[in-house]
Amino acid sequence: MQMSVGGYVCERELGRGGQGVVWLARDRAGQQVVVKLLLPGKEYDEVALARVRREFGAASRVGELATARVLDADLSGRHPYIVSEFVPGPTIHQHVAANGPLSSGRLQSLALAVAHALAQVHRVGVVHRDIKPSNILLSPDGPRIIDFGIARDDRLLESALTTPGGVLGSPAYMSPEQFKSLRVTAASDVFSLGGTLYFAATGRHPFGGENAYEALVAVCERDADLTAVPEPVRSIVADCLRKDPAARPTAAQLVTRLAGAAEAADGARTETGTPRPGHGSGGAGSGLSAKQLRLWWFAAGSAAVAVLLAVVLTTTSGGSATEGGPKTHGSASASSSSGRSTRPVSSQPLSYTDDLTDSGDWSYKDPTLGKVTHKGGTMLVDPRSKLEVWPQAPFEPSSFAVRLSTQAEWYGGQGGIGLWCNGSGDYRKGSRWATYLTTDQQALIVREFRYKGAFQHDRVVEVNLADVGLKVKTDQQVDMSMTCSSAGTGRIKVELALNGTRVASYTGAAFDARGCGLAAFHYSATDPQGTAFHAGFERFTATELSAH
Numbered sequence: 001m002q003m004s005v006g007g008y009v010c011e012r013e014l015g016r017g018g019q020g021v022v023w024l025a026r027d028r029a030g031q032q033v034v035v036k037l038l039l040p041g042k043e044y045d046e047v048a049l050a051r052v053r054r055e056f057g058a059a060s061r062v063g064e065l066a067t068a069r070v071l072d073a074d075l076s077g078r079h080p081y082i083v084s085e086f087v088p089g090p091t092i093h094q095h096v097a098a099n100g101p102l103s104s105g106r107l108q109s110l111a112l113a114v115a116h117a118l119a120q121v122h123r124v125g126v127v128h129r130d131i132k133p134s135n136i137l138l139s140p141d142g143p144r145i146i147d148f149g150i151a152r153d154d155r156l157l158e159s160a161l162t163t164p165g166g167v168l169g170s171p172a173y174m175s176p177e178q179f180k181s182l183r184v185t186a187a188s189d190v191f192s193l194g195g196t197l198y199f200a201a202t203g204r205h206p207f208g209g210e211n212a213y214e215a216l217v218a219v220c221e222r223d224a225d226l227t228a229v230p231e232p233v234r235s236i237v238a239d240c241l242r243k244d245p246a247a248r249p250t251a252a253q254l255v256t257r258l259a260g261a262a263e264a265a266d267g268a269r270t271e272t273g274t275p276r277p278g279h280g281s282g283g284a285g286s287g288l289s290a291k292q293l294r295l296w297w298f299a300a301g302s303a304a305v306a307v308l309l310a311v312v313l314t315t316t317s318g319g320s321a322t323e324g325g326p327k328t329h330g331s332a333s334a335s336s337s338s339g340r341s342t343r344p345v346s347s348q349p350l351s352y353t354d355d356l357t358d359s360g361d362w363s364y365k366d367p368t369l370g371k372v373t374h375k376g377g378t379m380l381v382d383p384r385s386k387l388e389v390w391p392q393a394p395f396e397p398s399s400f401a402v403r404l405s406t407q408a409e410w411y412g413g414q415g416g417i418g419l420w421c422n423g424s425g426d427y428r429k430g431s432r433w434a435t436y437l438t439t440d441q442q443a444l445i446v447r448e449f450r451y452k453g454a455f456q457h458d459r460v461v462e463v464n465l466a467d468v469g470l471k472v473k474t475d476q477q478v479d480m481s482m483t484c485s486s487a488g489t490g491r492i493k494v495e496l497a498l499n500g501t502r503v504a505s506y507t508g509a510a511f512d513a514r515g516c517g518l519a520a521f522h523y524s525a526t527d528p529q530g531t532a533f534h535a536g537f538e539r540f541t542a543t544e545l546s547a548h
Contacts, residue, residue: 005081006074008035024086032086033071037079066120067145068137087144092200093133101203104230111197111233112258114143116460118193119251121145122186123459129184131192132173133199171215172205176243179216187245190254194240201229206241232261252462256504259461263507351543352395361394362517364425370520381520382534383415388448388457388521390432392425393542396514400492401545404516405481406537411474413533414439415522421484422492423448424513427455431511434519435482435496435504437472439533441465443503445494449511461504468503477538484516485545516542 003010003023010023014034025035072083090098092110102110114136121128128135130147137144171179175191178184198206207218224241226234236258242248249257356379365372370383372391383389400422408417416438423432431449438444445461465471472478479499487493492510496503520535 005035005037005079006072006083008033008081008083010035025083027071027083034068034084034086036082036084066117084146087137087139087146089137089139089144091134092136092138092143092196095138096133096200096203102200104233107197107201107230107233108258108262110143110200111236112255112262114145114193114196115251115254115258117143117145118189119255119459119462122189122251123462127184127186128189128192129178130173131189131196133196136196171219172207174215174219175245176220177245179220185245186250187248190240190248190251191242191245193251193254194237195224197233197237197240198224198226198229201233201237206237232258252459256461256463259506263505350397351541352393354393354540356537356540363392363394364427364430364517365389365391366427369427377538379518379537379540380534381518381537383520383522386521386523388427388519390420390425390427390430390434390517390519392515392517393540395516395542397516397542397544398514399486399544400510400514401485402514402516403481403483403543403545405479405541406518407477407539408437408480408518408535408537409475409477410439410533410535413522415520415533415535416444417480417535417537418444418519419480419482419516420448420519421482421494421516422511422513424515425517430515431513432515433484433492433494433508433511435480435494436519436521437478437480437498439474441471443468443496443498445496445504445506447508460508461506463504465498465503468501470498470501470503472498483545 007028008025010025012024014022014024016022020036023035023037025033027033068084068087070082070084074081096102101107117136118128118131128145131145135145135147137146173192173195175184175188178188195206198204205215206224207215207222220243224237226238229237236254239247239249240254355377356374357377358374362372366389368384369387370381370389372382372389373380379391381389381391402421404419404421406419410417416436418434418436420432420434424430425432429450434444434446434448436442436444436446441464443461443463443465444459447456447458447460449456449458481497483493483495483497485493485495487507490510491507493505493507495505518537518540522533
């Protein structure tokens with residue numbers, strides 16, 4: 001039986017729950033979409049309708065690489081509905097039910113990718129509140145978190161939308177604070193993530209229980225038996241399942257830990273001559289490289305398919321892997337106060353220095369994105385509201401392997417200052433790897449690219465400055481350095497250091513472009529005192545890294 005709503009033809013029911021029924025449908029152009037309707041024949045009050053509106057608002061703010069993209073909605077009609085893109089692929093629950101628990105390598109890859117997706121959800125201030133194996137899709141381009149029906153905006157002070165005495169969520173994966181009707185924060189999602197990873201490793205719920213009451217007692221009073229979960233995921237799950245929300249790591253911290261563990265494993269394989277995942281052997285026990293968050297090959301049975309998918313996804317994301325790795329050509333070091341460089345024949349790498357008194361030869365200073373001026377030897381960059389600016393230096397290294405440095409500071413407002421490499425400053429079609437220092441006391445490594453025509457600001461590493469013993473105030477000058485080096489064929493390692501201390505590191509797929517420069521963005525035009533935001537940069541240096 002088919003039905004139609006809002007011009008969408010519903011063809012097949014995909015599932016239903018306490019809030020609504022989900023249909024596979026087609027739009028007017030014949031494209032497959034997913035339509036979520038409130039259950040027919042049920043009386044809905046304003047609380048239920050508010051939950052639907054909340055789902056629409058939450059899913060709309062989360063990046064499309066972390067969830068299914070919201071396409072349309074009608075929340076005021078007789079039959080409220082939300083339309084989202086159709087994402088092919090099984091859920092974690094379906095995959096484990098059909099194929100059994102994941103091998104150690106794939107489990108680690110899953111943990112890293114799902115933690116990364118959850119960090120994107122939390123970054124926009126959303127608490128999902130129902131993370132579980134059936135709410136995470138294993139799509140061809142990475143895990144997608146779905147069903148934001150009971151999500152809460154963590155930036156608001158009001159409690160979640162529940163009826164008095166009501167509890168929303170799935171008992172087997174709910175946190176202790178959800179059962180106790182205490183304030184639910186992003187830490188609750190982290191607890192649920194721990195239970196989800198436990199299921200992926202074992203095929204069982206972490207605490208058992210035949211009914212909701214038994215699950216409640218187990219979650220609140222017992223510790224899960226983690227002996228069947230392999231390291232390093234076992235330690236991650238143990239920390240996620242801590243009873244005290246304050247003792248749990250954030251999703252961003254999980255990404256950093258898991259990426260570091262996988263990077264160390266990659267290094268150990270290199271030293272012993274063991275092939276990396278996706279290279280040489282494609283057996284069931286293979287895992288993914290620590291940093292290939294978009295390479296997802298649960299449905300692939302061979303390394304050839306995995307490598308092909310990696311190339312396709314990288315190209316789609318706005319850049320492709322550089323064949324043969326970077327090639328550094330010999331050249332002599334040269335610099336001048338005017339920012340010019342020469343390239344005489346020599347075995348020494350080229351360097352470029354600019355005192356930024358006049359950067360008329362820098363490109364991509366688009367006035368529609370921000371204002372770039374010069375005052376007293378400082379380049380002042382004033383991005384427009386919620387936009388980013390990437391002035392590009394008149395210097396192109398012979399490969400993406402380069403070390404950048406600057407002295408930077410911000411004034412007022414809320415935003416970030418940074419450096420970028422391996423890309424282009426073109427906002428409309430360029431891609432790049434960027435590092436930022438933000439006014440909310442974070443150090444970031446970001447992969448910026450185009451995906452399905454839309455700009456993606458993919459924060460792969462987020463480090464709280466307090467965790468590394470740093471604090472930066474407005475008007476305080478900071479020495480920033482960014483190192484971009486080869487990590488193998490078509491791969492780049494990005495490192496950020498502040499005042500000589502390395503604070504973040506990440507390895508991922510390299511883009512083709514070799515440009516570099518400065519970066520700035522802001523969240524709001526003024527700070528609480530009304531001071532306008534702008535970034536200041538003094539002296540920029542770029543030095544090619546030796547091939548050795």
